[in-house]
Amino acid sequence: MFKQDLTGEYLEISNIQKDEQDSVLAKDNVVGVGIGHKTTDEKETGDVCMTVLVAQKLDASLLKIDDMIPPTIGKFKTDVIETGEIFAGTHHDTEDVALTEEENVGAQILAKRLRPVKGGYSVGHYKITAGTMATAVYDAKPYPGIPSKYYMLSNNHVLANSNNARIGDPILQPGPYDGGKRRKDRIARLSRFVPIRFNGPCNYVDAAIAEGQFHDLNREIYWIGYVKGVGAVKVGTIVQKTGRTTNYTTGKVVALNGTVNVNYGSGQVAKMCRQIITTNMSAGGDSGSLLCDLNENAVGLLFAGSSTVTIHNDIRYVQSLLNIRIV
Structure with a gap:
């Protein structure tokens, strides 16, 4: 997105994304990261969040600690979407x-x-x-x-x-x-x-x-x-x-x-x-x-x-x- 498109919380989370996305993308199974809206029980809440794309959603027991997606990045919640490669x-x-x-x-x-x-x-x-x-x-x-x-x-x-x-x-x-x-x-x-x-x-x-x-x-x-x-x-x-x-x-x-x-x-x-x-x-x-x-x-x-x-x-x-x- 052009920088001027992002205002308010979107601009704030974009600055956090810039600082954090390389470490998120380095996690095993992660294929992308962006800015979206949090979904809970298959319903969009409208809350701005860090959207993380993963090749496959895995049980936490199958992931190393360093490869787990944290529930928040900065002050914003994360939302994990399974996309495949x-x-x-x-x-x-x-x-x-x-x-x-x-x-x-x-x-x-x-x-x-x-x-x-x-x-x-x-x-x-x-x-x-x-x-x-x-x-x-x-x-x-x-x-x-x-x-x-x-x-x-x-x-x-x-x-x-x-x-x-x-x-x-x-x-x-x-x-x-x-x-x-x-x-x-x-x-x-x-x-x-x-x-x-x-x-x-x-x-x-x-x-x-x-x-x-x-x-x-x-x-x-x-x-x-x-x-x-x-x-x-x-x-x-x-x-x-x-x-x-x-x-x-x-x-x-x-x-x-x-x-x-x-x-x-x-x-x-x-x-x-x-x-x-x-x-x-x-x-x-x-x-x-x-x-x-x-x-x-x-x-x-x-x-x-x-x-x-x-x-x-x-x-x-x-x-x-x-x-x-x-x-």
Whole structure:
């Protein structure tokens, strides 16, 4: 989250989180930490708390003392959510393990060839399986003015093969897993991406853009419409997305300012900071979906998740680091 978004108790707990999160993340079984609302007997109390994501909830007798989550951190209560391990939402190579049966939900997936392509449809670097196009965007400058280039927005791991791509590489629509071929289905070429730094420092986005022809790229998002603005969310905000695999889904923001360890496969883990954490609203292949509030404001870029939560970049970091405008 942007610092100016946090006021009152949220700002106070964010300062405690900054000091304490490394020690919490170092505990065995912990995969993330953020700011949420305390839940008691499956009911949200509204009390600001430190939300701790764990791969598996274990009986205290199975944990070392140093790995137990304390009931409070500073003056704030903790709330433990079992999430499983958090994975980036596509496989990284067409020769890798295919999407699972659960991820491949069948005929409803937005996997067909479409020109101009809308947000929510299957796209991908020619060496991955498939992800999702968020929307069409353009350079932040000149504004106001006449854009010289137009792009599709998605994740680094969708358009840039998790850093393993070259500028100019072909982007296919639909993605390779959905039948996209380099000769007939190239819709764009990789233009720029924010490198993902693995096994160490904070990352704020998993994001990339690919340049295409204006007439091939549609800013409309299937089932959602046209983005009206760029905004922020609060804990409890209801959000929506359209993606290649699970189509149109809604969710609720359960934590902000999240720091999450995300597994990219092949032993690569990226620490993602200042993330938006929602209830589960995705599956493999939905990576790159644009997260919107119910007023059609863009708020996040979906990139990872588990069977219980979905993780999104704050869209304002995406805009800033890629130097683009969504509206």
